[in-house]
Each structure stands twice: as structure tokens, then as C-alpha cells.
Amino acid sequence: MTEFLIIGAGIAGLTLGRELSATFGADSVVLLEKSKGLGGRLATRRGESTRFDHGTPEIPPHTLALLGISSGDFLFEGATSLAKHLSLGLRVEKNQRVSRLTRDSSRWILTTDEGKTHETRNLILTAPLPQALELLQGNAIRFPESLLSLHYEMAVVALLQGSGIHEEASLVRFQDSELLTLANEQRKGISAAPAWTVTFSPAWSKTHFELSEDSLLNLARETLQRRWPDFSGSIEIKKWRYSRPESSVPSSFEKITEAPALYLAGDAFSIQEDSPGIERSIRSALALSRWLQNG
Numbered sequence: 001m002t003e004f005l006i007i008g009a010g011i012a013g014l015t016l017g018r019e020l021s022a023t024f025g026a027d028s029v030v031l032l033e034k035s036k037g038l039g040g041r042l043a044t045r046r047g048e049s050t051r052f053d054h055g056t057p058e059i060p061p062h063t064l065a066l067l068g069i070s071s072g073d074f075l076f077e078g079a080t081s082l083a084k085h086l087s088l089g090l091r092v093e094k095n096q097r098v099s100r101l102t103r104d105s106s107r108w109i110l111t112t113d114e115g116k117t118h119e120t121r122n123l124i125l126t127a128p129l130p131q132a133l134e135l136l137q138g139n140a141i142r143f144p145e146s147l148l149s150l151h152y153e154m155a156v157v158a159l160l161q162g163s164g165i166h167e168e169a170s171l172v173r174f175q176d177s178e179l180l181t182l183a184n185e186q187r188k189g190i191s192a193a194p195a196w197t198v199t200f201s202p203a204w205s206k207t208h209f210e211l212s213e214d215s216l217l218n219l220a221r222e223t224l225q226r227r228w229p230d231f232s233g234s235i236e237i238k239k240w241r242y243s244r245p246e247s248s249v250p251s252s253f254e255k256i257t258e259a260p261a262l263y264l265a266g267d268a269f270s271i272q273e274d275s276p277g278i279e280r281s282i283r284s285a286l287a288l289s290r291w292l293q294n295g
Helices: 011-024 061-066 079-087 129-138 145-149 202-208 213-227 277-293
Strands: 002-007 029-032 044-046 051-053 098-103 108-112 117-125 152-163 171-173 179-184 195-200 232-245 254-257 261-264
Touching (some): 002 108, 011 029, 011 079, 029 117, 044 079, 051 195, 098 129, 129 145, 129 232, 152 202, 152 213, 195 202, 202 213, 232 277
Parallel strands (some): 002 117, 117 261
Antiparallel strands (some): 044 051, 098 108, 179 195, 254 261
16 A cells, blocks of 8 residues: 555646655655656657647746756756656656545545556545546545636647747747747757747637637637748647636645545645746645645
8 A cells, every 4th residue: 555646747746746755755655647648737749850848838947946956957858858857766657547536444545447456545636626626526525615616727739830930039928819928949948940839828728729620720820820920830739628727726735534635736726826837736746745744
């Protein structure tokens, strides 16, 4: 039986796993991730000569400082490289979607879609809050109903190769109804060839999120060429259903049950409302790790 089992190997889960492993030992922590990769929004799309950070447009030095590291501590080739760095020494099992939760007086018993079981004394859910609550509801586990009122913004992201984008800064933030950010990946230093990542605004993304792939691609091209008429090249679309919370729970984490304990943590929890999503995730994980370390 594992002392700590974390569902979700995004930035919150990896940060929490790293902290708990340092205190209690690597054998005390297991992370289960439903995807084939890890990092969540620490996502980098790699081509032959291009790289795109399509989950988060930047990771500034002060964000790394929260983790006690700097960009010089590892080879930075995009956001995914931070996830890989944080996962070093951790037991992360990928392609493990948990579908069933049961418990007795001393343990949680988790069952995955493939029928694999795990046991733990402390269960921690760091997936986006709607996904975490869906898992709890599906297993008749009660939680504060107020958590259901928190919603996430959607994000449609376009990965651009070609020419005709004339913004020089590594990151441009827009104040309009269609675009949110433009990241110049070559200027950032992660792409050998010209490459840009455009995140559409929450309103634009929500309106068009469910369009067919072809329709969304065509509409994205039309929207982008209104701003950059000279753009010529390829566009690839990525989508994030749970991009960032519209608001936050005014606490660093939520304890749902006593022994066996169940906690919720991640970007939905923050005592600093204006913190970016990735920093909310890190601060939430660090706060919960301190709570668990202090017993």
C-alpha cells in the first residue's frame, strides 16, 4: 500500500509528488496519469525544426523560483522539459484512468479502466476540478456543493509555421475579443525555425470550441489573417477544455474526508486571486505538501 497516491501528473501533481518524495521517500508516492504523456499544460508540440508551447505561453523565472529551481538547472527545450525535470525519481504510471474509488477504515482502493488496482492511505486529486468532481460524483463521494460553481475557460490554440507574423516580442498579450496571446517560439529560444503559438480569447474559444476540425481550422485562419494579412503557412489547432479557472476557491486545497484522507488541489485553489494558473497549481501543491509534512 502506498502512503500517498496522486491522480494527475500535471504541474500540481508533479510538484506535490516531488515535495512528498523528498520528505517521505520515493517509495511513498505514486502518480497516476490518464494520458500517455505528463505535464498537463506543460505541453510542447515538437516538429522537425519547430517547437510550440501550446499549454502555457511562458514560464518566467519567478515561477521556477517557486519550485526552488532555475532554467540553468535543466536543459530547457520547451515547457515539457520542466515536467520531465520535476518527474525525475518519481513513480509515474501513464495511461491510467481511475474509474472507481472505494474505501474502508484505513485505505482507499482505486480501480483503473483496465482493472488495475492501487491502495493508499492518502488520496490526492490534482486534475482540473470539474474532472475531479466528476470522479467523486461517479463514486458517490460527497463534497461541498460550492465547488460545483467554479467553471473553467476554454482555449483554442493555433500553432503557426510560415511567414508574415511581424510581432517582434517573445510574448504579446492582446486586449480584444478574439486573441489572448501570441508567443514567438523562435524568439523564446525553443524553436529553430520560425514558429508562433496563438491562444484565442476565452470568448472566441468558447463560441467555436465544438466546431468540426475543418470548420475550426478555416475560421481560425480567417481570424488570424484579419490581424496579419501577410501570414502564409500552416496552422495546427490544439484545444484545452479546462484552460484556466474563471475564479478560484479561496483556499490552497480542500480536504474532503478524514482517514483515509482525500484532498483536492490544483489551479482551482488559490489565496492569491490574480496568480496565473500555473502558479496557482504550484502554490496549491506546496501548501498541501507542507500540511502533510507537518502531520
